[in-house]
Every structure is written in structure tokens, then in C-alpha cells.
Amino acid sequence: xxxxxxxxxxxxxxGTAVLPAQPAQPPQAPQGRAEPQPRRTAFAxxxxxxxxxxxxxxxxxxxxxxxxxxxxxxxxxxxxxxMTERADAADDVxxxxxxxxxxxxxxxxxxxxxxxAASSGFLAGGQETATSRDRYEKNIRTAAEKLVNAAANxxxxxxxxxxxxxxxxxxxxxxxxxxxxxTYNRQGFPVGGAYLRYANEKMQQQMLPAAEDLYKKENQRLxxxxxxxxxxxxxxxxLGVAALAALAWxxxxxxxxxxxxxxxxxxxxxxxxxxxxxxLVVGHSIARAGLNDSYDHGVRSLNVLHDARLASLKARGNExxxxxxxxxxxxxxxxxxxxAYDYDFRAEMKALAAYLExxxxxxxxxxxxxxxTAAVGNMTEWKKRHTAAREQDENGNYQRALGMVIGxxxxxxxxxxxxDENLRTALAHEETEFKQAADDGRDALTGLSAGAxxxxxxxxxxxxxxxxxxxxxxx
Amino acid sequence: MRARRLRASLRGxxxxxxxxxxxxxxxxxxxxxxxxxxxxxxxEAVTQATRVTAEKAEEDCEAPEKQTLSPSSADGDTxxxxxxxxxxxxKLIVGVDQxxxxxxxxxxxxxxTAELEGFDIDLVHRIAEDILGDPDAVQFKAIPTDQxxxxxxxxxxDMVVRTMxxxxxxxxxxxxxxxxxxxGQQVLAPKSSPIKGYDDTLAGRRICTAAGSTAYSTLEEDxxxxxxxxxxxxxxxxxxxxxxxxxxxxxxxDAVVTDGALxxxxxxxxxxxxxxxDAFTAxxxxxxxxxxxxxxxxxxxxILVDYREDTANGWQASYGKWLSATLGKDAKKSEPPAPxxxxxx
Numbered sequence: 148x149x150x151x152x153x154x155x156x157x158x159x160x161x162g163t164a165v166l167p168a169q170p171a172q173p174p175q176a177p178q179g180r181a182e183p184q185p186r187r188t189a190f191a192x193x194x195x196x197x198x199x200x201x202x203x204x205x206x207x208x209x210x211x212x213x214x215x216x217x218x219x220x221x222x223x224x225x226x227x228x229x230m231t232e233r234a235d236a237a238d239d240v241x242x243x244x245x246x247x248x249x250x251x252x253x254x255x256x257x258x259x260x261x262x263x264a265a266s267s268g269f270l271a272g273g274q275e276t277a278t279s280r281d282r283y284e285k286n287i288r289t290a291a292e293k294l295v296n297a298a299a300n301x302x303x304x305x306x307x308x309x310x311x312x313x314x315x316x317x318x319x320x321x322x323x324x325x326x327x328x329x330t331y332n333r334q335g336f337p338v339g340g341a342y343l344r345y346a347n348e349k350m351q352q353q354m355l356p357a358a359e360d361l362y363k364k365e366n367q368r369l370x371x372x373x374x375x376x377x378x379x380x381x382x383x384x385x386l387g388v389a390a391l392a393a394l395a396w397x398x399x400x401x402x403x404x405x406x407x408x409x410x411x412x413x414x415x416x417x418x419x420x421x422x423x424x425x426x427l428v429v430g431h432s433i434a435r436a437g438l439n440d441s442y443d444h445g446v447r448s449l450n451v452l453h454d455a456r457l458a459s460l461k462a463r464g465n466e467x468x469x470x471x472x473x474x475x476x477x478x479x480x481x482x483x484x485x486x487a488y489d490y491d492f493r494a495e496m497k498a499l500a501a502y503l504e505x506x507x508x509x510x511x512x513x514x515x516x517x518x519x520t521a522a523v524g525n526m527t528e529w530k531k532r533h534t535a536a537r538e539q540d541e542n543g544n545y546q547r548a549l550g551m552v553i554g555x556x557x558x559x560x561x562x563x564x565x566x567d568e569n570l571r572t573a574l575a576h577e578e579t580e581f582k583q584a585a586d587d588g589r590d591a592l593t594g595l596s597a598g599a600x601x602x603x604x605x606x607x608x609x610x611x612x613x614x615x616x617x618x619x620x621x622x
Numbered sequence: 623m624r625a626r627r628l629r630a631s632l633r634g635x636x637x638x639x640x641x642x643x644x645x646x647x648x649x650x651x652x653x654x655x656x657x658x659x660x661x662x663x664x665x666e667a668v669t670q671a672t673r674v675t676a677e678k679a680e681e682d683c684e685a686p687e688k689q690t691l692s693p694s695s696a697d698g699d700t701x702x703x704x705x706x707x708x709x710x711x712x713k714l715i716v717g718v719d720q721x722x723x724x725x726x727x728x729x730x731x732x733x734x735t736a737e738l739e740g741f742d743i744d745l746v747h748r749i750a751e752d753i754l755g756d757p758d759a760v761q762f763k764a765i766p767t768d769q770x771x772x773x774x775x776x777x778x779x780d781m782v783v784r785t786m787x788x789x790x791x792x793x794x795x796x797x798x799x800x801x802x803x804x805x806g807q808q809v810l811a812p813k814s815s816p817i818k819g820y821d822d823t824l825a826g827r828r829i830c831t832a833a834g835s836t837a838y839s840t841l842e843e844d845x846x847x848x849x850x851x852x853x854x855x856x857x858x859x860x861x862x863x864x865x866x867x868x869x870x871x872x873x874x875x876d877a878v879v880t881d882g883a884l885x886x887x888x889x890x891x892x893x894x895x896x897x898x899x900d901a902f903t904a905x906x907x908x909x910x911x912x913x914x915x916x917x918x919x920x921x922x923x924x925i926l927v928d929y930r931e932d933t934a935n936g937w938q939a940s941y942g943k944w945l946s947a948t949l950g951k952d953a954k955k956s957e958p959p960a961p962x963x964x965x966x967x
Contacts, residue, residue, distance in 0.1 A: 339730070
């Protein structure tokens with residue numbers, strides 16, 4: 148029954164048969180240092196040995212068994228490694244980079260809003276109201292809290308950490324200037340206004356650009372994490388296919404030589420490798436779908452909404468500054484001369500409109516769409532009221548214009564607040580959607596790495612045992 | 623053999639070092655010779671140039687405060703254009719300051735609206751009343767110091783009433799009224815500061831001025847001709863003179879140079895700073911208007927004559943209300959000289 152080996156060499160000890168040839172060399176080499184032949188490498192010797200082993204059937208079986216075990220273990224190891232990497236990235240998306248990107252947007256928002264609240268207080272002319280003071284304090288507190296959070300979550304040497312440190316340094320400086328402004332304002336001295344201008348300059352020229360920079364950096368990090376989590380694990384898949392092909396070939400060879408259909412070890416190895424490969428492909432596909440979904444329906448919406456919120460804040464800041472500067476700064480575009488701040492206001496409103504349109508398109512359900520549509524309505528009303536206020540200001544009715552911008556009734560401030568509130572609602576909704584999708588994606592990867600590793604070891608053991616059983620027939 | 627190689631390589635390095643030394647020497651010569659040379663030439667050129675411009679300026683512009691048109695109440699094209707503004711827009715557009723304590727500012731404690739008020743603002747209301755019949759027919763535009771002339775030239779404002787000094791440079795670009803106030807540049811510093819006035823005690827100090835102010839151009843010229851120590855840092859400029867007080871309090875500047883009238887306003891807001899030394903220039907504030915607005919200039923001059931004569935509600939009353947607290951009860955040293963109208967065209 149047993150297929151006889153085709154080679155004529157004696158089965159055992161073939162591996163060592165080549166070795167005695169080597170010691171014969173040294174005696175014929177008294178020529179000094181110059182070596183005629185370089186020393187043979189271990190690799191070359193190994194190849195020779197293998198070649199010699201391959202001439203006998205047990206040798207071949209040993210080699211096949213080793214290769215199969217190696218392939219299955221490599222498959223498991225690469226799967227574990229690649230999926231750990233992807234699972235970590237997916238985890239980062241959910242627990243670190245997305246929250247940090249949102250935090251960065253919040254830092255910007257709080258700082259800009261605090262500054263607007265402070266300058267509105269000044270604009271009002273008299274002493275600041277309790278509302279504007281509370282708003283300012285609340286925003287400063289939020290910014291400080293988020294900064295601490297961002298600092299704790301950033302790598303110490305990353306560019307984000309530098310920006311966060313800079314913001315942490317500037318925030319108390321800014322706050323100090325505003326406090327002095329308040330004190331002088333209480334005493335009725337215009338130097339209070341000068342302090343507020345200085346604080347505003349610090350905010351506009353140093354802090355807000357730094358916060359925007361942080362937001363951009365965190366967004367890049369988020370995109371990088373997505374890029375790490377979603378690509379197909381081609382190396383693992385290729386190895387899996389190779390391992391399965393090798394197992395199939397080995398079993399086919401067995402069948403041809405021995406007419407035995409099933410070798411338990413090899414079947415077990417094939418089964419585990421198939422399970423790992425299926426798990427890998429299906430698990431990753433689900434994870435990928437979840438993550439892509441979280442990006443398309445979560446992150447993209449979130450980004451557009453954050454951008455819209457920042458645009459509305461900038462527009463509001465410029466609207467206030469138009470009244471603070473009272474036409475002092477102008478900008479020439481082509482032939483026309485515009486009020487510099489009003490020009491910027493209109494640019495930001497245009498950007499806001501574009502972002503809101505995008506957000507409306509991206510919103511995929513009514514509860515996501517509703518606040519965005521409401522914000523669009525607020526924006527339209529804001530533009531209308533703003534035009535009316537500008538007209539008053541251009542006619543020299545400064546006080547009336549002021550009332551129409553920062554007043555308590557029917558002012559543009561109301562519209563801005565509504566836009567902000569609606570965007571906040573929309574952001575909260577998209578954040579939930581993002582979390583759900585990303586959570587699903589991440590969960591699909593749970594246990595994959597460890598499972599692949601364990602199954603691969605079992606599979607390799609099966610392959611070795613299976614081949615060992617065949618080998619034992621030669622004793 | 624090894625030693626020789628070492629020597630050879632040393633020689634190689636020696637050659638390189640020697641070349642480097644020669645290069646450095648050449649560079650030093652190249653830099654020094656023209657530098658010391660041009661120093662002399664440029665120095666001469668500069669002094670010559672300043673002398674020439676000074677002479678030329680003196681030729682063209684003797685006593686700039688007298689280069690204005692004689693008063694008249696007649697309406698010309700400019701005034702007609704202002705009066706023809708329709709509806710809500712029938713207002714005089716005036717560039718003012720909202721940062722000069724007691725000159726043009728908003729008092730946060732004056733009431734809910736905190737409108738602009740001060741000595742300059744009183745004058746603006748008077749002019750509006752005279753031209754348009756309503757003291758409140760004014761549209762105020764707050765403009766930074768260095769925007770005063772562009773704002774007039776671009777027609778963004780009809781006039782600027784903003785503690786603006788009449789000087790030879792400016793009368794090339796805008797037309798001034800007769801002077802309505804007399805002041806001079808003065809140094810402001812913390813009481814504890816070793817700075818004693820406009821002298822050598824300013825050496826190595828940082829002086830803050832408003833960009834585009836007479837204070838800055840005076841410092842620039844004085845530093846060129848050596849009146850002001852060369853080590854004084856005058857590079858710190860800000861949009862408004864009041865921003866200098868902020869810099870001073872934050873320790874970002876050691877002293878402020880501005881018109882005495884404004885320096886007194888700053889000192890009034892911070893008891894730890896004081897005026898150091900006397901005014902080192904004599905200057906006059908005037909109302910600035912467009913170069914060709916002859917009828918408006920004549921009209922403002924007429925208004926100023928009436929304003930000075932009006933003791934109940936005019937110049938004296940306004941001084942008493944806004945400035946006597948910071949500049950002293952006696953208005954003598956702030957009163958402008960009797961106006962002279964030497965400009966004919």
C-alpha cells in the first residue's frame with residue numbers, strides 16, 4: 148500500500164551525508180591568508196541540506212509539514228498584527244481623535260464667543276450686563292476645561308501639544324487684559340476700551356489662529372486614524388489564501404500517493420485557516436462599512452457643521468467690530484471701497500450659507516435636517532436685520548444701529564444665537580450618529596486578533612500532527 | 623609614511639584655513655570700507671537733505687497755523703452738497719476719536735447710551751448746528767490717528783475734529799481751519815521712573831507714540847539730528863495715543879510722547895503716571911477738511927470766531943466743562959493766538 152520512495156539513497160541520515168565532504172578541504176590550503184573560496188554561509192549549507200533531504204520521501208514530508216505550519220502561523224501572526232493595528236486606529240477614531248477634533252472646535256468656539264461677549268459689553272457703552280458677563284465667563288471656563296482635556300490627550304512632542312501650550316499661555320494673558328478693561332470701564336475711563344481693543348487684538352491675531360490651527364491638526368489626525376483603520380489587510384488575506392492553497396495541495400498529494408482521503412490533522416488545519424480567513428474578511432468588511440459610514444454620515448457632517456459654526460462666529464465678531472470701529476477701517480476691492488469689517492462679515496455669511504447648504508445635503512434623516520433648516524431660516528433673518536442695521540448706521544443713526552445689533556429685542560444678536568443653538572443641536576445629533584456607526588465598526592473587530600492567533604496556532608499544530616502521522620509510517 | 627600623510631593632510635587643512643582667513647578679511651574690508659565711507663557721505667547727505675527740506679518747508683510754509691482762509695458765512699459748493707443730503711442722510715460726517723479722555727470719548731457711566739462726548743465733540747455739535755441747524759445732525763466716524771488724512775482725501779468724512787495738529791506736512795494734503803487750541807509735545811512716564819523730561823534720560827528707553835502722529839515725526843527728526851539719544855527706541859507705535867497708556871502700564875513701553883493736552887488726559891486716568899518736563903514744541907489743533915473745500919474752511923473759521931466770542935456756551939464753557947480738571951482752571955496757556963488768515967487761494 149505504501150508508496151515506495153523513488154530515490155535510491157538510504158532514508159535516514161541523508162541530511163548529514165554531505166557534511167563529511169567539508170573537513171577534507173583544509174589540508175590542501177597552506178597558501179597563507181588569501182582564501183581561494185569564501186567560507187560557505189549557513190544559508191547555503193541549509194539549502195544544500197534541504198536539497199539533499201528533498202530526495203527522500205520522509206524528507207519531503209518533513210519539509211512540507213514545516214512549510215504548512217509556517218504558512219498557517221504566519222497567516223495568523225500577520226492577521227493578528229494587521230487587525231490589532233486597525234482595531235487600535237478604529238478605537239482612536241472613536242475615543243481619541245474624533246473627540247479631540249470636536250474639542251478643538253469647541254475651544255475655538257468658546258474663545259471667539261467669549262471675545263464677542265466682551266466686546267458687545269463694551270459696545271453697549273454703559274457697564275456690561277449680567278448676561279454678557281455670564282456668557283463671557285462661561286465661555287472662558289469651557290475653553291479652559293477643553294484645553295486641559297486636549298493637553299491630556301495629545302502626545303507631548305506633537306505639534307498639537309505646542310499649540311495647546313501656547314493657548315494655555317495666552318488665555319490668562321487675555322483674561323488679565325479683559326479684567327483690567329472691566330475695572331477701568333467701571334471707573335469711567337476710556338483706557339478700559341483701549342485694554343479691550345488690546346485683548347481683542349491678542350484674540351484675533353494670536354489665539355484664534357492658534358485654535359483654528361489646533362482644529363485643523365486634530366482633523367488631520369482623525370483622517371489619519373481613519374486611513375489606518377479602513378484599508379483591506381491584503382498581506383493577511385494573501386497569506387491566508389496561500390496557506391489554504393498549500394494545505395489543499397498537500398492533501399491532494401497525500402491522496403495521490405496514499406489514496407487516503409482524509410488526514411485529520413490537515414483537515415483541522417484547513418478548517419481553522421478557513422475560519423480565520425472568513426472571520427478576517429467578514430469582520431473587517433463590517434468594520435470598514437461601519438467606519439466608512441461613521442465618516443460619511445458622522446464626521447463629514449460634523450466637520451461641515453463645525454465650519455458653519457465658526458463662520459457664524461466670525462461673522463458675528465465682524466458685525467460687532469463694524470460698530471466698534473465706526474467706519475475707521477476700509478478695504479478697497481477693485482474700484483469699490485468697503486467697510487473692512489462689513490466686507491469680512493459678508494464673506495463669512497456667504498461661507499456660512501455654503502456650509503449650511505452642504506450640511507443640509509449631508510443630513511440623512513429628518514432629525515438631522517430640521518435644525519439645519521432652522522439655522523438657514525435664522526441666517527436669512529440675520530442678513531435681513533443686518534442690512535437694516537447697516538442702513539441706520541450709514542445714515543448716521545449709530546445708537547439705533549447699535550440697538551439693532553446688540554439690543555435685547557429684534558436684534559441680529561438673537562439671530563446669531565438661534566443659528567448657534569440650532570447648529571449645536573445638529574452637532575449633537577450627528578455626534579450620536581457618528582458614535583453609533585463607529586461603535587458598530589469597532590465592535591466588528593473585537594477578538595479578531597486574539598482569535599486569529601489562537602486558531603493559527605491550533606491550525607499549525609494540526610498540520611504538523613497530520614504530517615507527523617504520515618511520517619511515522621516510515622519507521 | 624603615516625607621518626607624511628598626516629603632514630600632507632595638515633597642509634591641506636592649513637591651506638583651507640588660510641583661504642578662509644583671507645576670505646574673512648576680504649569680507650570685513652568689503653563691509654567696513656564702504657560702510658565707514660558711506661557713513662560720512664550719507665551723514666552729509668542726510669544733514670544736507672534735512673536742511674534743504676527744512677529750508678524749503680520754511681519757504682513754503684511759515685507758521686502753518688496761519689495758512690488758512692478768511693472767515694465767511696457764505697454757502698459754497700461743499701456746504702450746498704452737505705445741505706442737499708436727503709432725509710436721514712442729511713448729516714455732517716465727522717471723523718473723531720472715541721479714545722481721548724475729555725476730548726472725544728464714551729463715558730460708560732454717563733447713562734445707558736454712552737454717546738460720544740468731550741471738547742472736540744462740543745465743537746462738532748456747534749459746527750453741525752451752524753451749518754445744518756441741528757446740533758445732533760452728525761454722523762461720527764471713529765478714525766485711528768494715521769487714517770485722518772486718507773479719510774478726508776477719500777471723502778469718507780467731511781471734516782476731522784480730532785486733536786489734529788496743524789503742520790507743514792499736513793497742509794500739503796488737507797486744508798486746516800484757524801487754530802482752536804494750543805498745546806505742545808510732552809513726555810509722560812511713571813512717577814517712579816528716572817525719566818526727567820525730553821532729554822538724555824530717555825537714552826535706552828522705549829517710547830510709545832501713535833502711528834502717523836506729530837509726536838512720532840518729531841521723535842524721528844530729533845533722533846536724526848541728535849536731539850534725542852540714538853539709543854532711544856521709538857519703534858513702538860500704536861493706532862491711538864491711549865493705547866500707549868496700556869503699553870506703559872503693561873511695561874511694554876517706558877514713556878509716552880504725545881500732545882500735552884492728551885498726555886494730561888492719560889495722566890488723569892492713572893494716578894501713578896505724570897507729565898515729565900515742559901512741552902518741547904508749540905502746536906495748534908485745527909479742524910481739517912478737504913483741500914479744495916474753500917467755502918467750508920471759511921465757514922468753520924467764521925464758526926470758530928463766534929465760538930471764541932460766545933462766553934456762555936462757547937469755547938470757554940467747553941474748556942471749563944471738560945479740560946479744566948486735567949489742564950488747570952486757567953485756560954490762558956491753551957488758548958489759541960488771535961487768528962491770522964494768510965492763505966488767499
